[in-house]
Amino acid sequence: MQEVLSVRGVSKAYPGVTALEDVSLSLRPGEIRAICGENGAGKSTFVKILMGIVQPDSGSIDINGQTQVVRGPQQAQSMGLGLVAQELSLAPHLSILDNIWLGSAEVPFLHRRASFRVRAKQALETLGLTDWDLDRPVSSLTVGQRQLIEIARLLARDARVLILDEPTATLSDADIERILGILKGLRTQGRSIIYITHRLGEVFELCDSITVLRNGQHVATQPVSETTREGLVEMMLGRSFEDMYPKAPAHADQSVRVVVEGLDVPGTLNKFSMTAPRGRIVCIAGQIGSGANMVTRALAGLVPSATGSVTVDGRPMRLGSVPHAVARNVLFVSDDRAAEGLFPQMTVLDNLIATRLDASARMGVLSWPALRRMAASLAERVGVDRHRLKSQSIALSGGNQQKLLFGRALASADAGVLLMNEPTRGIDVGARAEIYRIMRELCDLGSTLIMTSSDLEEVVGIADIVITLYRGNVVARYEDEAIAMSSILADITHPTQAVA
Amino acid sequence: MTERSTAGADSAGSVAADPLRARFDRARVFSWAQTIGIVVLLAIIFATPGFLAGPSILSLLTTVSFIGCVAIGMTLITISGNIMSFALGATVGVTAMVFILAVNWLGFGPGLVVGLLIGSLLTGLQGLLIGWVRANPIIVSIAALALIYGVTQAFTEKGTIYADPGTVPASVKGKIAGIPIEFIVFLLSAVVAQLILSATRFGRNLFMVGSSFRAAEAVGVSTWRTVTGAYLWAGFFTSLAGIMLAIRYDSANMDYGVAYDYDAIAAVLVGGTAIGGGQGSALRTLAGAMVIASVQVMLLLQGLRQEWQYLAAGLIVLAVIILQARGSGR
Numbered sequence: 001m002q003e004v005l006s007v008r009g010v011s012k013a014y015p016g017v018t019a020l021e022d023v024s025l026s027l028r029p030g031e032i033r034a035i036c037g038e039n040g041a042g043k044s045t046f047v048k049i050l051m052g053i054v055q056p057d058s059g060s061i062d063i064n065g066q067t068q069v070v071r072g073p074q075q076a077q078s079m080g081l082g083l084v085a086q087e088l089s090l091a092p093h094l095s096i097l098d099n100i101w102l103g104s105a106e107v108p109f110l111h112r113r114a115s116f117r118v119r120a121k122q123a124l125e126t127l128g129l130t131d132w133d134l135d136r137p138v139s140s141l142t143v144g145q146r147q148l149i150e151i152a153r154l155l156a157r158d159a160r161v162l163i164l165d166e167p168t169a170t171l172s173d174a175d176i177e178r179i180l181g182i183l184k185g186l187r188t189q190g191r192s193i194i195y196i197t198h199r200l201g202e203v204f205e206l207c208d209s210i211t212v213l214r215n216g217q218h219v220a221t222q223p224v225s226e227t228t229r230e231g232l233v234e235m236m237l238g239r240s241f242e243d244m245y246p247k248a249p250a251h252a253d254q255s256v257r258v259v260v261e262g263l264d265v266p267g268t269l270n271k272f273s274m275t276a277p278r279g280r281i282v283c284i285a286g287q288i289g290s291g292a293n294m295v296t297r298a299l300a301g302l303v304p305s306a307t308g309s310v311t312v313d314g315r316p317m318r319l320g321s322v323p324h325a326v327a328r329n330v331l332f333v334s335d336d337r338a339a340e341g342l343f344p345q346m347t348v349l350d351n352l353i354a355t356r357l358d359a360s361a362r363m364g365v366l367s368w369p370a371l372r373r374m375a376a377s378l379a380e381r382v383g384v385d386r387h388r389l390k391s392q393s394i395a396l397s398g399g400n401q402q403k404l405l406f407g408r409a410l411a412s413a414d415a416g417v418l419l420m421n422e423p424t425r426g427i428d429v430g431a432r433a434e435i436y437r438i439m440r441e442l443c444d445l446g447s448t449l450i451m452t453s454s455d456l457e458e459v460v461g462i463a464d465i466v467i468t469l470y471r472g473n474v475v476a477r478y479e480d481e482a483i484a485m486s487s488i489l490a491d492i493t494h495p496t497q498a499v500a
Numbered sequence: 501m502t503e504r505s506t507a508g509a510d511s512a513g514s515v516a517a518d519p520l521r522a523r524f525d526r527a528r529v530f531s532w533a534q535t536i537g538i539v540v541l542l543a544i545i546f547a548t549p550g551f552l553a554g555p556s557i558l559s560l561l562t563t564v565s566f567i568g569c570v571a572i573g574m575t576l577i578t579i580s581g582n583i584m585s586f587a588l589g590a591t592v593g594v595t596a597m598v599f600i601l602a603v604n605w606l607g608f609g610p611g612l613v614v615g616l617l618i619g620s621l622l623t624g625l626q627g628l629l630i631g632w633v634r635a636n637p638i639i640v641s642i643a644a645l646a647l648i649y650g651v652t653q654a655f656t657e658k659g660t661i662y663a664d665p666g667t668v669p670a671s672v673k674g675k676i677a678g679i680p681i682e683f684i685v686f687l688l689s690a691v692v693a694q695l696i697l698s699a700t701r702f703g704r705n706l707f708m709v710g711s712s713f714r715a716a717e718a719v720g721v722s723t724w725r726t727v728t729g730a731y732l733w734a735g736f737f738t739s740l741a742g743i744m745l746a747i748r749y750d751s752a753n754m755d756y757g758v759a760y761d762y763d764a765i766a767a768v769l770v771g772g773t774a775i776g777g778g779q780g781s782a783l784r785t786l787a788g789a790m791v792i793a794s795v796q797v798m799l800l801l802q803g804l805r806q807e808w809q810y811l812a813a814g815l816i817v818l819a820v821i822i823l824q825a826r827g828s829g830r
């Protein structure tokens with residue numbers, strides 16, 4: 001059978017960094033290929049080259065047997081390629097409909113044509129989003145919902161080769177299940193898919209073959225049937241590795257640190273109450289739209305409409321002011337790193353110290369030697385190359401950007417309260433284990449961690465306490481041994497007992 | 501970005517690049533083009549007959565100081581993510597007027613204080629509107645411009661007001677070691693602004709707000725205070741220009757600051773401060789102001805009229821904006 005896509009010897013260097021070196025790949029019709037590799041291995045760069053977003057230094061691309069020079073995304077589209085990029089790329093003030101057709105080569109200048117509406121609707125429906133209003137602005141959606149729009153956008157277009165760069169990093173299992181189902185359906189239609197993910201379970205469920213990149217070089221391409229999970233991890237990291245989740249030690253001191261009573265966010269969260277003890281990791285689990293990530297946002301002071309009473313270490317905390325929360329050592333990690341996390345043009349160093357300026361300033365004047373030392377040790381801790389402290393942060397790979405956000409939240413020496421939405425979004429398996437280890441370390445120092453995650457495996461692996469949410473209401477609370485995947489999944493999808 | 505990485509986690513893919521290849525990186529090519537452009541410009545300027553003669557150098561040093569102080573203020577506004585202000589030129593005029601009035605009434609020292617206060621507060625107030633109410637910065641500055649002209653016109657029919665003889669001491673009009681005092685004030689302003697930007701917490705906050713407003717909010721930066729602060733300082737540096745003009749001419753007129761906004765933004769951009777915010781430096785604006793002022797002096801020496809100066813400034817800004825846009829592409 002003829003290959004739909006054949007890439008030969010592609011290389012790409014940035015000043016001081018070789019992102020890709022002599023990488024080749026070919027794809028048959030109806031093949032689903034996983035691309036795996038550590039953060040910064042070159043996966044996103046590779047697909048950006050396919051789409052003409054980045055120009056390679058050397059190498060050639062054949063599409064349907066013809067050598068092509070892909071100059072830009074529009075041209076790539078017209079040759080049958082479609083991409084869901086790693087970072088969200090929606091226009092927040094435009095409607096869902098507009099966003100689905102944004103940048104499509106098919107759309108004429110005036111696009112209010114009924115057929116586009118119908119196709120957009122169909123794309124949403126295949127994703128199970130039957131009740132979505134196409135005219136709603138994207139800015140009113142959560143990160144996970146926006147991710148679904150990105151996927152709908154790809155489905156609405158007619159691509160022969162679909163490229164998905166970490167499409168599921170912010171999605172919950174039910175959505176992922178559905179998306180994997182759709183992709184399998186597309187395979188039977190003879191379409192080919194390139195699929196990048198750090199959730200290795202998806203690789204084994206969905207893909208036919210795996211290409212592993214490491215340090216910008218091709219390590220191996222082989223059928224999934226001949227690959228084990230351990231083998232894959234070893235190929236990615238260049239070493240083997242055992243324990244993902246460190247176990248929680250038995251704690252003597254578990255005094256309550258955070259008490260939330262009657263937290264209300266109109267339209268999303270309904271009289272939410274909880275307590276979070278010192279030295280423990282609390283996970284709030286819920287599907288997209290359940291209000292789970294609103295709890296952390298509200299506690300961080302980012303939701304002006306939130307009401308309710310919150311006490312931290314016995315003292316009441318005002319809602320709706322981030323500086324106030326930060327002053328109480330309550331820090332936040334956003335799940336939207338592009339819009340709400342990263343300072344893109346600023347250096348890696350500046351990004352790491354963003355929350356520590358107060359601590360190292362005397363009368364408003366900064367002590368740079370101290371800040372530099374701090375940044376270097378933080379970079380070391382979260383696994384970002386110290387030599388890149390002076391690089392612009394936007395030049396880091398997606399996963400490495402995420403490490404910056406996490407590193408920044410390890411703010412002060414005193415034990416704080418950490419609020420994290422999807423803290424490990426896009427981080428590779430090796431670095432992820434390291435981040436879990438740091439989380440435990442923080443707990444040992446007396447911090448309290450409150451997080452949300454769409455990855456139930458992660459929830460079950462790392463949480464000491466799980467609170468399940470369904471449509472803004474608490475369903476149940478589980479602790480230690482009582483935490484089980486099945487009951488959490490049941491709670492967040494079809495709750496049997498609704499606790500008021 | 502010129503860092504070479506070797507091993508480590510992000511290093512994934514960080515074998516030192518082939519230097520030849522790196523040199524053809526697009527961003528670099530454009531930053532080189534910018535440097536070459538400036539060098540060529542300076543060469544033309546210095547080749548202009550009479551440019552290096554004492555009088556024109558001196559006039560360059562004073563002209564650049566007025567534009568320069570406004571440009572320093574503008575730099576803070578641009579870095580804070582608020583593009584530019586159209587009201588700084590009018591602020592120059594109004595501080596000059598208020599300064600002369602205050603000097604005539606209260607004396608030189610108090611006059612200085614009043615002048616600086618007026619300029620800072622007027623601009624700071626705009627900052628408050630932009631930072632607190634989240635009003636559009638361009639609209640606010642245009643409204644402020646109209647208001648400032650409207651109010652001053654209602655109060656001053658004559659147009660120009662003069663300082664009473666003997667109120668402004670001769671010592672502030674001279675030179676120190678052959679260098680005009682105005683230029684020394686400008687240099688000091690640039691250094692102070694640079695220290696604010698790079699050595700203070702406020703400076704870091706300013707870059708963060710300019711780089712990503714929402715991310716700054718999420719890490720607990722008080723965004724409204726930061727934006728207001730940027731405008732307060734911008735007003736402070738701008739009023740220095742107004743006061744120096746008034747001292748130089750012993751008089752004040754609302755026309756004093758006309759078109760300074762454009763020259764200032766030109767200086768900011770030529771200096772390499774990004775129009776989108778979050779990036780930039782006051783010392784580079786100093787260099788940018790030197791380039792802009794040199795071009796103006798050269799055009800005068802070549803015998804070209806005022807209109808050509810606007811044209812030149814416009815062309816330079818256009819060139820820089822195009823270079824910036826292309827340079828940031830991949």
Ligand SMILES: Nc1ncnc2c1ncn2[C@@H]1O[C@H](COP(=O)(O)OP(=O)(O)OP(=O)(O)O)[C@@H](O)[C@H]1O
Nearest residue numbers: 014019039040041042043044045395396397398399
């Ligand atoms: N514009 C750029 N300028 C400089 N370096 C860059 C740029 N874009 C990418 N890089 C570098 O290229 C390398 C590969 O990055 P890439 O984004 O392809 O990684 P990735 O495999 O997608 O990682 P992740 O899993 O974290 O998303 C990294 O070292 C990154 O820092």
Ligand SMILES: [Mg+2]
Nearest residue numbers: 044086397398
């Ligand atoms: Mg990537």
